[in-house]
Amino acid sequence: MKRNGYTSWQSRVFDVINTIFLLTLLVTMLVPLINTAALAFSSNFASMQPGIVLWPKQFSIEGFTTVWNRMELYRPFLNNIIVTVVGTLGHVILSSMAGYVLIQKGLPGKKLMLTAIMVTMMVPSEAMMIPLYIVNKELHLINTLYSLILSGFVSGFSVLLMRNFFLSVPYEMSESAKIDGAGDFRIFATMYMPLAKAGLATVTLFEFVSRWNQFLPAVLYINDQKKYTLQVALKSLIVDTDVTSSNFLITTNVRMAGIVIALIPLLIIYPYVQKYFVKGIFLGANKE
Numbered sequence: 001m002k003r004n005g006y007t008s009w010q011s012r013v014f015d016v017i018n019t020i021f022l023l024t025l026l027v028t029m030l031v032p033l034i035n036t037a038a039l040a041f042s043s044n045f046a047s048m049q050p051g052i053v054l055w056p057k058q059f060s061i062e063g064f065t066t067v068w069n070r071m072e073l074y075r076p077f078l079n080n081i082i083v084t085v086v087g088t089l090g091h092v093i094l095s096s097m098a099g100y101v102l103i104q105k106g107l108p109g110k111k112l113m114l115t116a117i118m119v120t121m122m123v124p125s126e127a128m129m130i131p132l133y134i135v136n137k138e139l140h141l142i143n144t145l146y147s148l149i150l151s152g153f154v155s156g157f158s159v160l161l162m163r164n165f166f167l168s169v170p171y172e173m174s175e176s177a178k179i180d181g182a183g184d185f186r187i188f189a190t191m192y193m194p195l196a197k198a199g200l201a202t203v204t205l206f207e208f209v210s211r212w213n214q215f216l217p218a219v220l221y222i223n224d225q226k227k228y229t230l231q232v233a234l235k236s237l238i239v240d241t242d243v244t245s246s247n248f249l250i251t252t253n254v255r256m257a258g259i260v261i262a263l264i265p266l267l268i269i270y271p272y273v274q275k276y277f278v279k280g281i282f283l284g285a286n287k288e
Contacts, residue, residue, distance in 0.1 A: 035052050036259050036260060037256075038054055038057075039063075039253055040063050040064070040257040041060065041063070042059070042060060042252075043057070043060040043062065044063070045058070047251055047253035048252055060253070062253070063251070064260075066254045067254045067257045067258045071254070073237075073261065075226060075228070075233075077230055079145060080229045080231075081265075082149075083145055083148045083149055083214070084211040084265075087149045087151075087207070088204060088207045090149070091152070091153055091154060091155070092158075092203050095161075096162045096200070098159045099159050099160070099162030099165070100184075100192055102159070103171070114160075117156040117160060129220060132220075133221070136221055142222075142223075143222055143223055143224045143227055144227070145227060147222070148218060151221075152210070158206070158207065161199060161202065162199050162200075164199075165198065165199030166196060166199075169196070174187050174192075177191060201273040204273060205273045208266075212266060215232065218232045231262070234258050234262060237258050238255050238258070
């Protein structure tokens with residue numbers, strides 16, 4: 001007996017192999033995460049013991065109090081919030097406005113604009129590092145959070161994605177609104193934006209995660225430790241040194257507590273945008 005072109009035993013073998021493969025991937029992702037959380041909630045001495053830990057040993061939050069207060073992780077955490085929230089908000093608004101412009105019929109040079117946007121997506125970000133550094137230096141933005149906020153303020157990917165979502169809205173609706181006297185900004189804000197929630201959620205999630213984990217621009221533009229963002233501070237905490245300025249040992253639970261703190265905002269925002277995100281990926285991919 002065949003099922004979708006395969007014999008029943010071949011189908012069962014495939015299902016078993018596929019299940020084992022997916023479970024293996026799940027374990028490789030979950031074990032490091034659980035180990036990190038378990039060590040973060042362990043005591044100083046227990047966290048220094050070798051081996052993989054899946055449950056806290058000698059439950060304690062001293063790692064969190066040390067990294068937050070004594071090592072002042074709240075400073076880069078606050079900097080990260082400012083850069084991520086302001087940068088993401090500006091990115092979503094500007095990308096949406098650009099996407100709306102690109103759906104207008106009769107727009108002069110629209111094909112040329114779309115081509116230019118796609119060309120920018122082909123240029124590696126590493127190739128733009130030095131020119132962008134020079135621009136930020138000339139604008140006196142080095143060692144300021146503005147340099148990180150303005151970095152990637154608009155991307156071709158987000159513009160084209162929002163354009164695809166706006167194309168799913170019947171153009172006749174905007175034409176009818178214009179006949180009734182509505183301007184472009186009103187049509188954009190009250191008609192297109194509410195109907196493109198899935199697209200907004202997709203762009204917001206991509207940009208939020210990207211900015212929250214932003215590392216290279218922060219290393220390139222920021223030298224002042226008071227302006228460090230979270231990822232740079234974690235790199236200094238985990239990789240660069242084993243002791244702080246006060247010469248006390250940085251135990252494993254302190255390092256892991258810093259990682260857990262960095263993960264919390266991502267774990268909070270994802271459930272709220274997940275339903276729109278999945279829908280947005282499929283809709284954005286299928287639109288031409």
